Amino acid sequence: MANARSEILSRIREALKVVAPKPHFKSEPHGNSAAQNAKPWLPDGGATMTARLDLLTENLAKLKANLIRVPDATAAQQALQSIAQAKHWKKVAYHSHPLVAPAVEALLCEKWEVTSSFDKQKLEACDAGVTSCEAIVAQLGSILVSSVSSGGRSLSILPHVHVVIATVDQVTADLEGCFSDMLARHGQKLPSMLSFITGPSRTGDIERILVLGAHGPKELYVILVG
Numbered sequence: 345m346a347n348a349r350s351e352i353l354s355r356i357r358e359a360l361k362v363v364a365p366k367p368h369f370k371s372e373p374h375g376n377s378a379a380q381n382a383k384p385w386l387p388d389g390g391a392t393m394t395a396r397l398d399l400l401t402e403n404l405a406k407l408k409a410n411l412i413r414v415p416d417a418t419a420a421q422q423a424l425q426s427i428a429q430a431k432h433w434k435k436v437a438y439h440s441h442p443l444v445a446p447a448v449e450a451l452l453c454e455k456w457e458v459t460s461s462f463d464k465q466k467l468e469a470c471d472a473g474v475t476s477c478e479a480i481v482a483q484l485g486s487i488l489v490s491s492v493s494s495g496g497r498s499l500s501i502l503p504h505v506h507v508v509i510a511t512v513d514q515v516t517a518d519l520e521g522c523f524s525d526m527l528a529r530h531g532q533k534l535p536s537m538l539s540f541i542t543g544p545s546r547t548g549d550i551e552r553i554l555v556l557g558a559h560g561p562k563e564l565y566v567i568l569v570g
Contacts, residue, residue, distance in 0.1 A: 389483035389517030396482035396515050403485025407543030409564040420509055420567050421447040424474070427565060428453060431505065433471040439495025441476040443509045443569065448474050458495040464502065473503035473561070477510050478538075479525055480566070483518040486542045487566065488526070490535035497537050506541070506561040512570030 390396035404411045414420045424447045428436065437456045438448040448455055456470065467473070475495055478488040487508055489500050500506050516522045526534065544564045 400482040407485050409543050412567045420569050421450050423567050435470045436472050437470040438474040458499050467502035470503040472505040473499045474507045477508050479522045480515045481522050486540045491537035492535040505563045507565045509567045
């Protein structure tokens, strides 16, 4: 058994000496060395911010998420008020963040600022959870949240609706840029929880019928400032 284990590990070490080509984007020319050796499975992320925002808008629509573009924090506050009134929210949970707190404080419904304490029943009883995020990936329409940026591990999961308030400069083209920003921001002290949110919670397990809200929020709103 020991000899077999040593042989397997030896083969792994030898294989790791050969640098694998990075997965490339579909738009890259076939003459690219990586394109000759790797399947073009990654979608484009957009070379400019305008292209990224267009792609993000398209991807969020496909994922049945709601994107609301606003010019400034005041407009973000008004957008959140409009959603709350239309949905008849009675209780909203949120965390203290420069983008989030001012927008939530103006709401007329009951508000609960989530701190380090955890109360499952209280969170599940909230109509919505409002958070910030670490980054938004245009390439996939995914939102990266963390225990630092989203008020712990449960605020973005347990309420029936999740609202993310972010700025345009948090939109990255692809996953590589997203993780680069994370490392630049946190260094080696990464948050204890990182999670990608790609549209509302969904499942198709039962007779392949898509059901939203099966394992988390049924609705996802992104209020993008800038």
